Amino acid sequence: MASDIALGVDVGGTKSLAVLMSRTGEVLEEVTTPTPHDPSRGAGEAMAEVLATQIRELTSRHGSDPATVPIGIGVPGLVRRDGSLAYAPNLQSASGADLPAALAERLGNHSVHVENDGNCAALAEFAWGAARxxxxxxxxxxxxxxxxxxxxxxxxxxxxxxxxxxxxxxxxxxxxxxxxxxxxxxxxxxxxxxxxxxxxxxxxxxxxxxxxxxxxxxxxxxxxxxxxxxxxxxxxxxxxxxxxxxxxxxxxxxxxxxxxxxxxxxxxxxxxxxxxxxxxxxxxxxxxxxxxxxxxxxxxxxxxAFGVRAGALGAAVVAFERAG
Amino acid sequence: MASDIALGVDVGGTKSLAVLMSRTGEVLEEVTTPTPHDPSRGAGEAMAEVLATQIRELTSRHGSDPATVPIGIGVPGLVRRDGSLAYAPNLQSASGADLPAALAERLGNHSVHVENDGNCAALAEFAWGAARxxxxxxxxxxxxxxxxxxxxxxxxxxxxxxxxxxxxxxxxxxxxxxxxxxxxxxxxxxxxxxxxxxxxxxxxxxxxxxxxxxxxxxxxxxxxxxxxxxxxxxxxxxxxxxxxxxxxxxxxxxxxxxxxxxxxxxxxxxxxxxxxxxxxxxxxxxxxxxxxxxxxxxxxxxxxAFGVRAGALGAAVVAFERAG
Structure with missing residues (x-):
């Protein structure tokens, strides 16, 4: 059954904004956390931990299961169709990261979809905003x-x-x-x-x-x-x-x-x-x-229509679309 | 019922190439005619006559009905979605022409679809050529x-x-x-x-x-x-x-x-x-x-894959696609 809610996270160079969205575009919950930059750990490990914490917090506030809510993640850089990060000059510590695998491991969630942040923003405006x-x-x-x-x-x-x-x-x-x-x-x-x-x-x-x-x-x-x-x-x-x-x-x-x-x-x-x-x-x-x-x-x-939140909202659109 | 054949015409600045195509991309018949440039007549009138003659000739050779074969026409310039020519600097005498109406009048054919020639060429390569x-x-x-x-x-x-x-x-x-x-x-x-x-x-x-x-x-x-x-x-x-x-x-x-x-x-x-x-x-x-x-x-x-014939072949693809 298609989920009524989805999580969107916009991982920026300095902070990560996570939102829990309804299908009609309501922001149900949100949280902002500094984006970690820890080159001493594997690609995206520190980032995956921060994201997992954000996701647990929002689903817990809302009373939903972090393992089953579809998740979309917007990142700056070249994102491959499989969700891996080919090139992210403003997010060096995540270059090459496989965030879907890292979050599957931490949350048991197998519906994690990564997309370029600009593409996410476009989808947010198309779904709910200035380009409906x-x-x-x-x-x-x-x-x-x-x-x-x-x-x-x-x-x-x-x-x-x-x-x-x-x-x-x-x-x-x-x-x-x-x-x-x-x-x-x-x-x-x-x-x-x-x-x-x-x-x-x-x-x-x-x-x-x-x-x-x-x-x-x-x-x-x-x-x-x-x-x-x-x-x-x-x-x-x-x-x-x-x-x-x-x-x-x-x-x-x-x-x-x-x-x-x-x-x-x-x-x-x-x-x-x-x-x-x-x-x-x-x-x-x-x-x-x-x-x-x-x-x-x-x-x-x-x-x-959404200013700096467009990427996070659009990441949730990606989650809705790709989770089916 | 979807037609097994379609006509494609590429109207160039100097000549017009018309082809009768099978769905699998075979050229069944073809004819080339100089493109008329007659500013003394209404937009595209001389051109519509040449096209009607080409179309009658090809359908007659093939033994099919010029009123029912889907027709695609590729032209250089800005073609509106309704098939009218907004701007055609290399085809001044056709600027503003409504070729679907002109051919409907001459042939009784109501399945005439006009598209930009570059778009036609792309569709030919996609359907049958170098971009399959x-x-x-x-x-x-x-x-x-x-x-x-x-x-x-x-x-x-x-x-x-x-x-x-x-x-x-x-x-x-x-x-x-x-x-x-x-x-x-x-x-x-x-x-x-x-x-x-x-x-x-x-x-x-x-x-x-x-x-x-x-x-x-x-x-x-x-x-x-x-x-x-x-x-x-x-x-x-x-x-x-x-x-x-x-x-x-x-x-x-x-x-x-x-x-x-x-x-x-x-x-x-x-x-x-x-x-x-x-x-x-x-x-x-x-x-x-x-x-x-x-x-x-x-x-x-x-x-x-088709050189100078790509536009004409692609016009036939347009005809197949839009005739349904």
Whole structure:
């Protein structure tokens, strides 16, 4: 019999959020725990213990059995279709971990499903949030980098290995800014939190952020936070820089529109305060950037319905879907 | 009852190829006719007449009824889900045409389905060709521009309006070479036939194609054909230029790999002679360009099984699928 409840855990670089969800999208219980980083133990061992503790706590509060509730886990990185973690640069201690096996051992639970966190967020918005009923859309998660998830024909696009949705590593400027992935010119070097920081440093060095440079102490000390704070008080130089980042945001979105003809984009992630400033101009820039723009219906860029909880909620959607 | 046969027509900028297909992918009959370009008549009127004539000829040869055979039509441009042509820069006289209505009127056939030609080619390779059994792949059609089609989760990605697969207009170099679409830095300005011609002109002007410049008469007269011919005889300067184009080909492919985690790419279109030279080095370049390359299974770039007939065959697949 299909379960009425499911657990979703979003394992972030600094903390793990676990939620117990109803099928209709109610958060029944939740708990947040620091994510362990213990390289002295086997891949993901410390993490599996923290997750098992979170899961026991939530099921105990709710009076359900930790061995039988379907569990979904969202992680940053490349997750194979079998649930193992191929590559997780922001979660080194879990790279290569087999969390389903580790949790089966600790909880006796054999319904543990791991998915990329951006894909989870897309599923949460599709099931319960800002993309309900929209069969072709893209979740764009603006954080330190850019994560995301694609829905086409009403289904999550997983790809051959399960690695689909790495939209932040789409190259938008050939031979452009170097990226930690080893490539150059990846979208996330322009339109993410770190991209904003990078462009702010460049702009400050060029003398385009005089007020923020004074506030930061020196041009080379200007950070993304200074820009966001400046924009919040209406400082023109800060707004101009966010407008530049908005252009890059629109550029990547227009590529996704060309490739998969999505017209709806849900913007989530930690950069969402800056995103509030960027979304109106990004939407305007699409008119110049999208091929055949006048022939297409309007584009909608909307904020995530769940903010930083989208990944955890979506992990529960994964659990509902894959547990059958 | 589902039909045993279907008609597929690929309407190109210069000629229209019509094929009568069996469900197993046999070409039963075929005919090629010049594509009419008559701006003095209503949108697509001259074209509808040519198509009706082709269809009557093939069904008559085969002894079947032109009113009941399901018909698929592939066209270059943005095709709406209802089969009308939103935008067809290479087929101006058909822009806005409603071919299903025009053929219903002429043939009494109410099962006419129009689809983008790149999407058709993808479906032909998926059904009968170089992508059989592969649920996540991309068709890359290298012609004057770059067309294509995406298959994800074993389904054609059509997108909200039916415009998906415009991969040639993915921007790979922000503020790069101007494109006829109005944008800048589109992939097809680097890795298509016209891209090859453009890069050849640049290289000749920089003195990097001395032998080809002599052959052409002057550096400014060097065309894509000179490069392809030079490569065929092993001329180093020509091979070096194709290698450059191969790098751009790999760049776009690596973007598609990041976005949808496809590992299989079917290369078709009129540039396929040059593609034979480019595919080996493009495949090698992927190792540098794809994020997390070592964690992924090998990539396969393969030639189209059907060459220039892929679009027509795929139009017949559309007819089989949508006629039910």
């Amino acid at each position: 009923g929209i069969d072709d859309f893209v979740m764009v998660t603006l954080g330190t980098g850019i994560g995301g998830g694609l829905v086409a024909n009403g289904q999550l696009v997983r790809g051959r290995s399960g690695f689909a949705g790495e939209i932040g590593h789409m190259v938008v400027e050939a031979r452009g800014a170097p990226c930690h992935c080893g490539g150059y010119g990846c979208w996330e070097r322009y339109a993410s939190g770190s991209g904003l920081g990078r462009l702010a440093s460049l702009a400050a060095a060029e003398g385009r952020l005089p007020t923020l440079s004074v506030r930061a102490g020196a041009p080379e000390l200007v950070r993304a936070e200074h820009v966001t704070a400046g924009a919040a008080e209406g400082l023109a130089e800060a707004l101009a820089l966010l407008d530049e980042v908005a252009w890059w945001l629109a550029l990547g979105i227009s590529n996704l529109a060309a490739i998969m003809d999505a017209g709806h984009f849900v913007i989530g992630g930690g950069l969402s305060v800056a995103a509030d400033f960027m979304v109106p101009s990004a939407t305007t820039y699409l008119a110049d950037l999208v091929e055949g723009y006048p022939m297409r219906p309007p584009f909608t860029l909307v904020p995530s | 059994g592969i649920d996540d792949f991309v068709m890359v059609t290298l012609g004057t521009g770059i067309g294509g089609g995406l298959v994800a989760n074993g389904q054609l990605v059509r997108g909200r309006s039916g415009f998906a697969g415009e991969i040639g207009h993915m921007v790979v170099e922000a503020r790069g070479a101007p494109c006829h679409c109005g944008g800048y830095g589109c992939w097809e300005r680097y890795a298509s036939g016209s891209g090859l011609g453009r890069l050849a002109s640049l290289a000749a002007a920089e003195g990097r194609l001395p032998t080809l410049s002599v052959r052409a008469g002057a550096p400014e007269l060097v065309r894509a054909e000179h490069v392809t011919a030079g490569a065929a005889e092993g001329l180093a300067e020509a091979l070096a230029l194709l290698d450059e184009v191969a790098w751009w080909l790999a760049l776009g492919i690596s973007n598609l790999a990041a976005i949808m985690d496809a590992g299989h790419f079917v290369i078709g279109g009129g540039l396929s002679v040059a593609a034979d030279f480019m595919v080996p080095s493009a495949t090698t370049y992927l190792a540098d360009l794809v994020e997390g390359y070592p964690m992924r299974p090998p990539f396969t770039l393969v030639p189209s």
